Amino acid sequence: MIQKLQGLKTRFSAFVWEDDLRHLGGLHKVLVFVLRVLHMLFRELLGGQLNLRAMSLVYTTLLSLVPLLAVSFSVLKGFGVHTRIEPLLYNFMIPLGPKGVEVADRIISFVENVQVGVLGSVGFALLIYTVIALLQKIESAFNFVWQIDHLRSLSQRFSSYLSVILIGPVLVFSALGLTATILNTDLAHKLISIEPLGTLVMFTGKLIPYLLVCLAFTFIYIFIPNTRVQVRAALVGGVIAGVLWETTGWGFATFIVSSSKYAAIYSSFAILIMLLIWLYLSWLILLVGSQIAYFVQYPKYMTLHRVRFALSNRLREYLALQIMYLVGHNHYFNKPPWNLDALIEKLDLPGEPVHRAIAVLIEAGYLIEIGGDDPPVYLPVHDIGTMGLADLLADIRQAGESRFLNVEQLESSEAVGQVMSGIGDIYRDTLGARTLKDLVVAAESTSH
Numbered sequence: 001m002i003q004k005l006q007g008l009k010t011r012f013s014a015f016v017w018e019d020d021l022r023h024l025g026g027l028h029k030v031l032v033f034v035l036r037v038l039h040m041l042f043r044e045l046l047g048g049q050l051n052l053r054a055m056s057l058v059y060t061t062l063l064s065l066v067p068l069l070a071v072s073f074s075v076l077k078g079f080g081v082h083t084r085i086e087p088l089l090y091n092f093m094i095p096l097g098p099k100g101v102e103v104a105d106r107i108i109s110f111v112e113n114v115q116v117g118v119l120g121s122v123g124f125a126l127l128i129y130t131v132i133a134l135l136q137k138i139e140s141a142f143n144f145v146w147q148i149d150h151l152r153s154l155s156q157r158f159s160s161y162l163s164v165i166l167i168g169p170v171l172v173f174s175a176l177g178l179t180a181t182i183l184n185t186d187l188a189h190k191l192i193s194i195e196p197l198g199t200l201v202m203f204t205g206k207l208i209p210y211l212l213v214c215l216a217f218t219f220i221y222i223f224i225p226n227t228r229v230q231v232r233a234a235l236v237g238g239v240i241a242g243v244l245w246e247t248t249g250w251g252f253a254t255f256i257v258s259s260s261k262y263a264a265i266y267s268s269f270a271i272l273i274m275l276l277i278w279l280y281l282s283w284l285i286l287l288v289g290s291q292i293a294y295f296v297q298y299p300k301y302m303t304l305h306r307v308r309f310a311l312s313n314r315l316r317e318y319l320a321l322q323i324m325y326l327v328g329h330n331h332y333f334n335k336p337p338w339n340l341d342a343l344i345e346k347l348d349l350p351g352e353p354v355h356r357a358i359a360v361l362i363e364a365g366y367l368i369e370i371g372g373d374d375p376p377v378y379l380p381v382h383d384i385g386t387m388g389l390a391d392l393l394a395d396i397r398q399a400g401e402s403r404f405l406n407v408e409q410l411e412s413s414e415a416v417g418q419v420m421s422g423i424g425d426i427y428r429d430t431l432g433a434r435t436l437k438d439l440v441v442a443a444e445s446t447s448h
Helices: 002-017 026-047 049-078 082-096 098-113 120-145 154-166 168-183 186-192 197-223 231-258 261-297 313-332 340-347 351-363 389-397 414-431 436-447
Strands: 367-370 377-380
Touching (some): 026 049, 026 261, 049 120, 082 098, 082 231, 120 154, 197 261, 313 367, 313 377, 389 436
16 A cells, blocks of 8 residues: 555656656646646745745735825825725725724824824825835835845835836726726616626626726736846736635635634734734735745746755856856947846846856956946956956956955865865966956957
8 A cells, every 4th residue: 555655756756847847738747836836835845945935925014004004195185186095995904893993094184184284204204214114125025026135225115116006096096096987887787787798797796896906916927026027927826825815814714704703812913813823824915925926936846845046166266257248248249238137137047046157257347237227237457358268267256255264264185285285276277367358358259
């Protein structure tokens, strides 16, 4: 019996992991992809990192929810549509049952008591900072999912975050208002009275909450991570997460209504406990959807065992030299400069190791980042004809050393020191006086 189970496990593992997804097609490809995603999600959840990120966002949300709604409320009030923020909040609190309405009322009363006009410049700045800190925390969580180890620049954070805070609510509620206006026209009523259009409109009306949530999640997956996310990947993640969020909300509401024990155990703290759980589930679902989008965009990183993006010494040198070649080539031949997303796509690597290599080259004084906004590009700091390849590789090899941790501190035998010094001499003897320009010109001549 044990041998049969072991044989089934081996065959199932071979079915899921042996074939390359790019070589599969039809239903077979879909089934294998779904099984791999489920395995990866289970492993990520079991690892605990997504759970920790979701719990961290719950804490940040509790601190920043009122300031965030206060800023949005103030903006919407200027357009005369501030009353529409209340139904949206009530809808989010529906899974909490009757007590959810009470929580929403309390939050709305807090928001109305925050008078932006009397806060003063310092108070208003702190209000904006609290909101931006929330969005920065959210970006950090999504960057973790997408293997990105750096946030947007400070100027990008202010411009991007404020555009979402100030313009986003106006566009959302304008779209909702326009939809409601169209549905209330005489033409719409006449079309609804005609079957099967009437039934179709009623059915569509029930699907609208799912559709809006899916679109909202898709927008979040495209905008929040500090990398280029494909619309197709974001849409798949948004649809799955949106349906899961709506379904989980329905199940959570059913649990609240059918269970009365939690109120007896926690007394007046019961609603707070339920709110924390619902916020945790919401953030966890949002992060799971982002993880699905990541796997859709990068299916090759769905592996049986966890992939660690740790660069070997050889790969670090190779990658840095390749980046310098690409940047130097486009600069020398007056072609458009490279940005991070273009380099990631060209090198077919995750964002984290590519950005790490670029950071090393910037710190070593070989590259400079130009344009803090959308997106920055990279140019050589000096004339590529003066950049010696031997010096470049030597600087890459010693990147990360400091006065606190360097070769001189290391107590080693003279024989070891001679070996390491000899390796450096081999680089210089092999490359001689060759420069980055020589590499670029030689590669261009051989390609024609």
